[in-house]
Amino acid sequence: MPVDDSQLDRAFAALGDPIRRAMIARLSRGPATVNELAEPFPITTQAISRHIQVLEAAGLITRTRDGQRRPCHLVPAALEALTSWIDEYRLETERRFRRMDAVLATIKEQEK
Amino acid sequence: MPVDDSQLDRAFAALGDPIRRAMIARLSRGPATVNELAEPFPITTQAISRHIQVLEAAGLITRTRDGQRRPCHLVPAALEALTSWIDEYRLETERRFRRMDAVLATIKEQEK
DNA sequence: CCCTTGATCAACTGATGTGTTGAATATAGG
DNA sequence: CCTATATTCAACACATCAGTTGATCAAGGG
Numbered sequence: 001m002p003v004d005d006s007q008l009d010r011a012f013a014a015l016g017d018p019i020r021r022a023m024i025a026r027l028s029r030g031p032a033t034v035n036e037l038a039e040p041f042p043i044t045t046q047a048i049s050r051h052i053q054v055l056e057a058a059g060l061i062t063r064t065r066d067g068q069r070r071p072c073h074l075v076p077a078a079l080e081a082l083t084s085w086i087d088e089y090r091l092e093t094e095r096r097f098r099r100m101d102a103v104l105a106t107i108k109e110q111e112k
Numbered sequence: 113m114p115v116d117d118s119q120l121d122r123a124f125a126a127l128g129d130p131i132r133r134a135m136i137a138r139l140s141r142g143p144a145t146v147n148e149l150a151e152p153f154p155i156t157t158q159a160i161s162r163h164i165q166v167l168e169a170a171g172l173i174t175r176t177r178d179g180q181r182r183p184c185h186l187v188p189a190a191l192e193a194l195t196s197w198i199d200e201y202r203l204e205t206e207r208r209f210r211r212m213d214a215v216l217a218t219i220k221e222q223e224k
Numbered sequence: 225c226c227c228t229t230g231a232t233c234a235a236c237t238g239a240t241g242t243g244t245t246g247a248a249t250a251t252a253g254g
Numbered sequence: 255c256c257t258a259t260a261t262t263c264a265a266c267a268c269a270t271c272a273g274t275t276g277a278t279c280a281a282g283g284g
Binding site (some may be wrong): 145146147156157161162165179180181182 | 229230231232233
Binding site (some may be wrong): 005006008009010012013014015016017018021024025027028029030074075079080082083085086087088089090092093094096097 | 116117120121122123124125126127128129130133137139140141142186188191192194195197198199200201202204205206208209210
């Protein structure tokens with residue numbers, strides 16, 4: 001499954017804000033409306049509404065309709081795409097480190 | 113090991129830029145100097161130098177000295193801290209989905 | 225000792241992000 | 255119907271970001 005580059009831009013950038021990360025944490029425990037998400041923060045509902053739009057544009061959340069409410073839902077697959085991207089390079093680095101350790105061990109052995 | 117909130121801000125925000133992600137990808141294959149990292153991109157070395165500073169401030173890379181060169185090295189543990197953060201909430205969401213599926217299955221069973 | 229190379233600093237520009245206030249829209253409910 | 259509630263839109267202020275050019279600094283090599 002191809003991960004659009006600009007979607008990665010938006011998703012990682014979205015997580016770069018502590019308010020949006022707190023919203024993600026909240027949504028992991030279940031859906032929430034704009035007002036519910038706004039409650040813990042000392043900023044206006046409008047500002048929260050825009051944070052939500054950022055998360056939605058990043059594909060990290062989706063929204064449904066419940067009368068006049070617009071509940072937000074976390075999209076675990078979007079989070080998984082991010083960890084996959086990171087892990088690819090983390091694992092490559094760790095493999096490289098292990099290879100280098102092996103080489104150093106061999107050299108040390110030969111010096112004996 | 114406690115992950116400073118502002119470090120998460122910086123690290124996720126750093127990955128929100130495609131040039132910096134490409135640098136991460138490059139560094140997963142081994143250390144590289146500023147000029148080496150700049151080579152693929154059509155922007156000035158100064159701009160690259162600042163991207164590197166952003167990655168370093170985020171804790172994603174470290175730098176050593178080799179004469180007049182300043183090689184960059186990826187820090188896999190920093191990447192791991194990010195996947196850990198994401199996975200916590202992704203896994204919680206998936207557990208919740210499974211619980212809900214179970215409830216729905218029970219209801220469906222009772223309807224028979 | 226000079227000149228080149230690798231890298232950074234400083235100042236400036238234009239774009240983007242995050243917050244505000246005030247107005248608008250839409251649904252709920254008496 | 256009319257009002258309250260949930261949410262969003264629009265316009266603005268302010269800060270931060272990503273790029274530029276030009277100058278500076280430090281290490282190497284002839």
